[in-house]
Amino acid sequence: MKTLSHRIWRTPPTADDSIEALDPEKSESEGSGDQPVVKLSPELTLCFMLSHVEPDGPVRLDGVKLSVTELMGLELDEAKLGAFAGALNACDFSLQLLVRQHPPDLRRLRRNLKIAEPTQLPAQTRAAAKSSRRLLRELEARPGILDRRFYAICESEHASELRGVLARAGLAVHPLKDDSLRRLVVAAALGGTPTDLDPDVEATAQVNRTELDVDGRLQRSLHLSKWPRSLAPGFLQQLMSIGAPLDLSLQLGPIPPAQAARQLEWQKVRFESARSMTLRRGKSLSPEAEIALEDISRLRDDVQRGRERLFNASLSVTLHAESAESLDELTQRASAHFAATLGKLDPLPFRQREGKLSTMPLALNGVGAWRTLDTSSVARCFPFSPPDLDTRSGALYGIDLRACAPVVYDPWDGTHLNANTAVLARSGSGKSFATKLGVLRGVSRGVVAYVIDPEGEYADLALAAGGRVFSPGVPGQGMNPFVVGTADPEELLQRIGSLRRLVEVMVGERLSAERRAALDHALASYYAQSRERSGFRDFYRFLERDDPEGLAKLLRPFKSGSLKHLLSDDGDDLLKHEALVTVFDLHLLEPELRPAAAMVCTETVWSAAAQDPKPRLLVVDEVWSIMQHPEGAAFMVSMAKRARKHRLGLQFITQDVQDLLSEDTSRTITGHSGRALLQNAAFKLLLQQDAAAISTVGDAFDLPTDLRRWLLSCPRGDGLLLAQGQRFPIRIEATPEETDLIEWRPGQQTTSTPNTPQKASS
Ligand SMILES: Nc1ncnc2c1ncn2[C@@H]1O[C@H](COP(=O)(O)OP(=O)(O)OP(=O)(O)O)[C@@H](O)[C@H]1O
Ligand SMILES: [Mg+2]
Incomplete structure (x- = not known):
């Protein structure tokens, strides 16, 4: 040389x-x-x-x-x-x-975002999308961002x-x-x-x-x-x-x-x-x-x-x-x-x-x-610095605080293990804010989002973004997860398994081995007859005909009792009138019914995704409410494992980090499921943590002491993104227009009048 x-x-x-x-x-x-x-x-x-x-x-x-x-x-x-x-x-x-x-140089990214912007966005969402591109331009010129x-x-x-x-x-x-x-x-x-x-x-x-x-x-x-x-x-x-x-x-x-x-x-x-x-x-x-x-x-x-x-x-x-x-x-x-x-x-x-x-x-x-x-x-x-995520396509997720670089990626671009994200943090640390921002930025580039919302806090965002809000349990707004419409025998088996777990959660107890086998058999023979006639009541009638285990009796409240509005018999309305954002607002339901309702909605979205795979985001807030049932936990894990197949990105949020990661033997099933759920998320976002939970979180993600300490004291909106085997300390930054939209409440009018929501048409 x-x-x-x-x-x-x-x-x-x-x-x-x-x-x-x-x-x-x-x-x-x-x-x-x-x-x-x-x-x-x-x-x-x-x-x-x-x-x-x-x-x-x-x-x-x-x-x-x-x-x-x-x-x-x-x-x-x-x-x-x-x-x-x-x-x-x-x-x-x-x-x-x-x-x-x-x-x-984010010009190409900005251009691609502009091209991908759906034409039907309401003015306020369009303004937010524009402001997010402006933020990218600002980042190009912001001192220190390299x-x-x-x-x-x-x-x-x-x-x-x-x-x-x-x-x-x-x-x-x-x-x-x-x-x-x-x-x-x-x-x-x-x-x-x-x-x-x-x-x-x-x-x-x-x-x-x-x-x-x-x-x-x-x-x-x-x-x-x-x-x-x-x-x-x-x-x-x-x-x-x-x-x-x-x-x-x-x-x-x-x-x-x-x-x-x-x-x-x-x-x-x-x-x-x-x-x-x-x-x-x-x-x-x-x-x-x-x-x-x-x-x-x-x-x-x-x-x-x-x-x-x-x-x-x-x-x-x-x-x-x-x-x-x-x-x-x-x-x-x-x-x-x-x-x-x-x-x-x-x-x-x-x-x-x-x-x-x-x-x-x-x-x-x-x-x-x-x-x-x-x-x-x-x-x-070497090494000079931590690496940044590839910043060539996708949406802006935050700013890498250590490398001073924008964190831009596309979970659906096929280079990641899956498009799932787990958000774990204490209450009030900005989990919902970060998720809403992700939904908004996804919608602005045409990624359809579904949100299972137990607290009723996403409905306003959906209204402002011209989306739909369903309230399962309210007459006329039931879901139909029993549509199968697939010829793939393997997929059918998976669906039967999910529906069986769903019925178990609906019933509210773990079924005996005999009953479970009978249910499995009933579902298999029902779908073997015809997939056209799928709907809960139809299945119920089928079950009633030959029901030695008395399953139909257990499910009667969903047919004609107090819970009859949770499930509908109408077809796949979700897909026919697919909106950019669909929120399932569960806050009117009794808390003990929410897990079943959340599973009904998840299963319905899954069946829509199976029929027409394309990048979709499914947010499950307060996932712990489902995970506390062993069957619910198994359901979520299997969903997380299969989501990639139909280009569905699951985003699950929980503040009960300790419960999710618990190794407590009295909760063996759920504890292990929590970890399995995390293992099936290519992206993990840890925002500010609770002092009581930090050692569990730190051990689960093998975090060094300085990062544990930082996670205890970092400001709201800052956190650690774990992806591709690396850790990126990031700041989630929204523009004023986006913040307005995220924190938008009906009656608190800002730049435009949002569309009225379309309700379910059943
Ligand atoms: N990145 C951020 N930038 C600006 N403000 C934020 C950010 N994150 C959170 N906030 C503010 O903090 C408030 C609480 O955040 P958020 O509702 O997202 O918390 P959470 O973690 O979902 O809480 P909970 O566990 O109670 O649901 C928001 O209303 C918002 O005003
Ligand atoms: Mg929240």
Whole structure:
């Protein structure tokens, strides 16, 4: 690597002071067959040492083809640090680790949200949707909000080896190709995120004494000329968190172990001879020299045993700013960070281009200075920060407080295990607020939502969003979960199982084995006869005909007694007139009836989802009321397991965290079901926790002490999102328009008059 960079720098850098650059779209395509080769403009190649960009990697001016891999999952924890060091130890070739943090570019997301907005939204909801896109625009410009991306770059012949090694260290690896690769190359040259760069952009770049001026925006490259004496874990974390847009590059060239051992042996001998000379003069060795000698001996042993390797390392940073003043200020802050650890940043006067090249994805140390580092020290530079969730599609769920990045994801995009979310927190911590916000933002991009609402607090939101409100139990608003309409025998079996559990909860007691078997048999033979005639009363009549176990008698209140309005015999009205938001308001029901009613509604939504699968959200608030019945708990767990099949995202909310997670043997069934329910949620949102529950929650989710403490004291609306095996401390932020709508009460008119709700048409 060293000689390579040397040779490149011997090449006269012609015409590098003023460049018209970067027009990858206009660049011609050549090459054979279906492997087009994209050539960038000649000025770019001169300035940025790039020959051209092939579909699977950039080619450097010296003809070396590179391969760029995006990495995700570099979270600060000791186990990963060890795995990462192991991966580095296995690398026998030069590589570059590049971190880019820039203001997020959410233009495409905003555009997609606008396109996905349903036409029938009432004015107030439309205004809220617009305000949410405005919030995204504000986030792009909000100081400190940065989109952080990690890349590893090496010569393409080593690419698959590198990816294998990094994947084994627990990192997600995404090779960059085609458009995403070209966007990264252009963004690395111009600054900014690669998400949505206009490939037709024309830019002028000028290399000055201490900065590069690209279209009026300034870039200053710095090089770490003096490394700190010791590297603490996450040592670059603070540099990343000064909140400046920057590119940070660590170039690594492994030193062959034999050479490293020789080098260390030689140093050890040098120190030892110095020590014996000193002792002969009757003086004693300084404590620093003693420590250095010890360190070298230890390192030599580790290298000889293969536990450590030595690398030629070089660290460069390019800072980006709009004005000279802010660039100077950022430079000062970055220098101060290193000064505190006795390191020194070189501002590279007259060598800005060399500095800039070092932070481009070229695996090139333009500055040419190296320092020897061992594997653990390199690994300790990483991980820089926790990863962010992929921010390329979906809706805004919050702001990552640690990475200062928007948390944007789409639970239904197929990349997650399922679209289920569990919300666990103490009373008043903002569970319903966060859920309503999720419903609203989902509705604004066409995700149909159903809410099972035992407290009657979502009806207003549904009214304002032009949705429907059902009150099961009120005449004419019953549900019909007995519609099956599926030819799939496996699905039919599942449905029969759910209906059996539903009947058990309706009856209010656990059925004996005989009765349960009789019920199962009755349901199976009922659906074997005809699926057309499905409805509770129809099933009841069928049951009455041959009912040795007296099941019909138990269900009579639902047929003709006080509960007769809970179930209806009408068809699938839910789907025929599907509204964007449908709320099942259960607050008028007796509390002991709510679990059965909630299950009736859930089952009805499930049957709608089975008939026409598409992204749907089903919110079950106060899920504990269902989970307290063993049959209800089994029902919810099986629902959570199956939801993905029909693109249903379940969101269950509870404040009774302890009960849900209880390992209490007297509640064995429910306790284990609570955990099973959580295991079937790809997303878990923990908002502020109760002091009494924190140890249960902390143990269940394996949270470190600092996060437990934080969850006790964090403000309302802040919390921890657990997804993809990572933890994201997030803040749930709504715009004033959204807050108005979420907290909207009839009579408290704001911007528009909402539609009157459509009631069930039975
Ligand atoms: N992210 C937030 N931003 C602004 N205000 C919030 C936020 N979260 C909650 N609030 C405020 O806190 C109030 C209570 O929140 P919410 O009703 O969501 O609590 P909860 O956890 O659902 O409580 P409960 O367990 O009693 O149902 C809301 O009415 C709202 O005013
Ligand atoms: Mg609530």
